[in-house]
Amino acid sequence: MKLLIKGGLVVDPLGKIDPAADLLISEGKIEAVEKDIKYDGAQIIDATGKMVVPGLIDMHVHLREPGFEAKETIATGTRAAARGGFTSVACMPNTRPVADDQSVIKFICERAKETGVVNVFPIGAITKGSKGDELSEMADLKAYGAVAFSDDGFPVSRSDVMRRAMQYAKMVGLPIISHCEDKELASDGVMHEGYMSTVLGLKGIPAAAEEVMVARDIILAELTGCPLHLAHISTVGSVRLVREAKARGVAVTAEVTPHHFTLTDRAVAGYDTATKVNPPLRTDMDVAAVKEGLADGTIDVIATDHAPHTDEEKDVEYQYAPFGLVGLETAVGLVFTELIATGVLTPVEAIKKLTVNPARILGINKGTLAVGADADVTIIDPNIKEVVDVSQFETKGRNSPFIGRKLNGLPVMTIVNGNIVMHERKIIEK
Amino acid sequence: MRLKNKDLLGLQDLSADEINLILDTAIPMKDIIKRKIKKVPTLRGRTIVTLFYEPSTRTRSSFDLAAKYLSADTIGISASTSSVVKGESLRDTARTIEAMGADIIIIRHSAAGSPHLLARTVGASVINAGDGTHEHPTQALLDIYTVREKKGIVKGLKVAILGDILHSRVARSNIWGLTKLGAEVRVVGPSTLMPPEIERLGVKVFTRTEDALEGVDVVNVLRIQLERQQQGLFPSIREYARLFGLNKERLALADPDALVLHPGPLNRGVEITPDIADGTKSVIVEQVTNGVAVRMALLYLLSGEEDSHEVTN
Ligand SMILES: [Zn+2]
Ligand SMILES: [Zn+2]
Numbered sequence: 001m002k003l004l005i006k007g008g009l010v011v012d013p014l015g016k017i018d019p020a021a022d023l024l025i026s027e028g029k030i031e032a033v034e035k036d037i038k039y040d041g042a043q044i045i046d047a048t049g050k051m052v053v054p055g056l057i058d059m060h061v062h063l064r065e066p067g068f069e070a071k072e073t074i075a076t077g078t079r080a081a082a083r084g085g086f087t088s089v090a091c092m093p094n095t096r097p098v099a100d101d102q103s104v105i106k107f108i109c110e111r112a113k114e115t116g117v118v119n120v121f122p123i124g125a126i127t128k129g130s131k132g133d134e135l136s137e138m139a140d141l142k143a144y145g146a147v148a149f150s151d152d153g154f155p156v157s158r159s160d161v162m163r164r165a166m167q168y169a170k171m172v173g174l175p176i177i178s179h180c181e182d183k184e185l186a187s188d189g190v191m192h193e194g195y196m197s198t199v200l201g202l203k204g205i206p207a208a209a210e211e212v213m214v215a216r217d218i219i220l221a222e223l224t225g226c227p228l229h230l231a232h233i234s235t236v237g238s239v240r241l242v243r244e245a246k247a248r249g250v251a252v253t254a255e256v257t258p259h260h261f262t263l264t265d266r267a268v269a270g271y272d273t274a275t276k277v278n279p280p281l282r283t284d285m286d287v288a289a290v291k292e293g294l295a296d297g298t299i300d301v302i303a304t305d306h307a308p309h310t311d312e313e314k315d316v317e318y319q320y321a322p323f324g325l326v327g328l329e330t331a332v333g334l335v336f337t338e339l340i341a342t343g344v345l346t347p348v349e350a351i352k353k354l355t356v357n358p359a360r361i362l363g364i365n366k367g368t369l370a371v372g373a374d375a376d377v378t379i380i381d382p383n384i385k386e387v388v389d390v391s392q393f394e395t396k397g398r399n400s401p402f403i404g405r406k407l408n409g410l411p412v413m414t415i416v417n418g419n420i421v422m423h424e425r426k427i428i429e430k
Numbered sequence: 431m432r433l434k435n436k437d438l439l440g441l442q443d444l445s446a447d448e449i450n451l452i453l454d455t456a457i458p459m460k461d462i463i464k465r466k467i468k469k470v471p472t473l474r475g476r477t478i479v480t481l482f483y484e485p486s487t488r489t490r491s492s493f494d495l496a497a498k499y500l501s502a503d504t505i506g507i508s509a510s511t512s513s514v515v516k517g518e519s520l521r522d523t524a525r526t527i528e529a530m531g532a533d534i535i536i537i538r539h540s541a542a543g544s545p546h547l548l549a550r551t552v553g554a555s556v557i558n559a560g561d562g563t564h565e566h567p568t569q570a571l572l573d574i575y576t577v578r579e580k581k582g583i584v585k586g587l588k589v590a591i592l593g594d595i596l597h598s599r600v601a602r603s604n605i606w607g608l609t610k611l612g613a614e615v616r617v618v619g620p621s622t623l624m625p626p627e628i629e630r631l632g633v634k635v636f637t638r639t640e641d642a643l644e645g646v647d648v649v650n651v652l653r654i655q656l657e658r659q660q661q662g663l664f665p666s667i668r669e670y671a672r673l674f675g676l677n678k679e680r681l682a683l684a685d686p687d688a689l690v691l692h693p694g695p696l697n698r699g700v701e702i703t704p705d706i707a708d709g710t711k712s713v714i715v716e717q718v719t720n721g722v723a724v725r726m727a728l729l730y731l732l733s734g735e736e737d738s739h740e741v742t743n
Contacts, residue, residue, distance in 0.1 A: 193626055194626050194627055195626065195627035195630050197625070197626070198602075198625035198626055198627055198628055198630075198631070199442070199602075199631070200542055200543065200564060201542035201543075201561070201562050201563040201564025201565065201599060201602060202542050202543070202562075202563075202564070203563075204626065270546065271542070271543030271546045271547065312519070315519065315521055316519055316520065316521075316547075317520060317539070317541035317543060317544045317547060318541065318542065318543045318547075319541045319542065319543075319562070320541065
């Protein structure tokens with residue numbers, strides 16, 4: 001069965017933008033992108049007034065399987081991704097066991113094939129057990145499907161280990177994704193260190209805990225020549241360091257999360273544990289810097305760092321709650337509401353950071369609507385309004401600080417390999 | 431006039447009028463404490479639970495006595511913070527206590543924001559008896575009551591808070607209360623024990639004790655936790671006492687009628703010399719009595735009693 005998407009605003013960040021073009025999908029591939037395609041027997045999808053974009057890619061999610069299935073599974077996490085308009089996700093290796101050897105990578109790929117509704121690209125651990133001491137078998141991990149290496153959740157604290165990891169990853173030909181955090185400086189902090197932590201009496205994490213590691217990793221990327229991707233940067237200083245490094249020609253890229261460009265540490269007042277996230281929600285100045293970094297191209301990618309936890313884990317005193325919030329199903333709405341509607345990014349720039357840029361960093365053959373490409377397509381209705389409603393979530397996680405917030409601009413259809421997996425904000429059951 | 435909320439979570443949430451209402455209500459309560467038979471029937475039939483996750487004989491017995499003088503039934507529940515970490519959730523405990531029919535729950539906990547979690551979970555009134563390094567509103571109310579009693583008025587007074595400001599819930603609550611009532615507040619302590627951007631709370635920040643004490647009407651000396659030195663937050667107890675200990679020479683810089691407060695228990699010879707602690711300017715013992723009066727006032731106001739005559743007769 002062919003799909004014919006008619007009359008949408010086709011945004012292909014790799015190619016040209018075509019207002020009111022049609023898109024023909026056949027056998028899981030893009031067959032044609034032209035004005036007024038006529039094809040008998042195709043299923044017609046009317047996309048008038050909507051944006052037709054390459055399937056969105058979230059290069060930073062936590063699917064929790066294997067090991068933490070109470071929080072999330074590959075099935076529920078990919079359903080959440082599909083509802084959020086994502087056709088591909090890259091999942092972090094902090095599972096149990098850690099994805100530090102081929103068996104876990106293999107398991108994730110197989111499980112994704114059996115139960116997943118979107119493409120899943122596993123990220124392998126940098127070090128065994130993500131303990132920060134011994135390198136994992138990176139070449140083997142790549143052979144079984146890993147697209148990058150990260151110890152996300154933890155920094156690689158030892159500079160000598162990080163240096164070797166970068167040298168080795170460069171040889172293997174995959175990027176290192178760094179969770180930048182100086183553990184000693186962060187100590188047992190639970191929120192951003194500043195005025196709000198003083199008022200709330202919560203232990204603070206200084207911006208410097210992130211920035212010293214951003215600086216170190218940039219220096220090591222310069223030393224080794226390894227492509228370095230910085231996960232979830234959140235401060236004025238981090239944005240400046242990345243900007244300066246890029247100007248010097250260092251192979252560094254960076255991502256920011258929707259919560260870090262939307263919320264500040266003022267959201268912590270009231271002690272809602274859904275606001276407890278690592279790195280922590282920062283200040284107005286940091287949010288402004290992050291937006292500036294998005295606008296001037298310093299920040300390449302928008303990724304959610306989707307981190308589901310159970311209610312039991314989050315319904316506790318703030319300092320005992322685990323870090324993390326769920327982001328897959330609110331990301332596109334926040335991009336439209338906070339960035340596009342306010343003029344920080346044009347729709348095309350925003351879509352680039354959700355498609356072609358993550359695809360290029362991970363080296364995956366996605367993120368385009370070119371003829372012959374995989375038919376991963378997302379249709380977004382820029383005019384739709386919705387109040388975030390936890391009962392509609394596909395993720396198991398209920399830890400969202402955006403519940404009750406009104407969002408404008410949401411995905412209304414997700415097509416993966418030519419199959420419609422989400423329509424009208426609902427998952428299509430197979 | 432009544433208190434706006436069902437709970438007392440911190441002085442940040444109270445208006446100057448509400449603070450004054452509590453302080454005014456504490457005056458007749460203090461009279462009751464001075465009587466031979468310290469008992470009025472005001473809260474008969476009410477159940478008050480003290481839920482302490484951190485040991486504190488002082489604060490707990492003060493609340494206990496306050497409740498007993500007003501004829502409430504009280505029970506005390508102790509739990510260790512370690513049991514919380516092990517998974518006995520505060521929410522579950524709270525629901526159990528509520529099911530037992532508690533009208534007011536008084537909570538002391540090492541985690542900031544625990545009273546907020548509790549207040550959201552239960553219909554009973556929640557009183558924060560100290561949450562981590564956040565607030566200790568009843569301690570600040572008794573401090574301010576003591577100051578007001580001695581000085582007549584709080585507005586325009588210069589108050590120095592001396593010591594570990596970073597970890598002090600007493601300091602935070604005092605700052606909110608005192609600034610709302612129009613006092614000038616100075617904080618002084620080692621730079622490593624000064625919270626970031628504290629000046630945005632409307633206080634003047636000092637790291638030299640002598641500068642901070644110049645002409646002040648009140649010195650509130652905080653207890654220094656000796657383990658902070660092990661955490662590397664300052665070099666030694668000796669140096670702390672040398673730079674930040676309240677002694678005769680330093681106190682001489684304050685107003686001749688200055689008061690000395692301390693929330694107790696004291697490290698004599700560290701944050702305060704014994705001659706000052708026991709000296710004529712010290713109101714440390716009276717703070718304890720006033721603590722009971724202030725807590726009686728608060729229990730009374732939160733229990734929703736309308737008829738104030740019942741208290742005074
Ligand atoms: Zn991370
Ligand atoms: Zn992460």
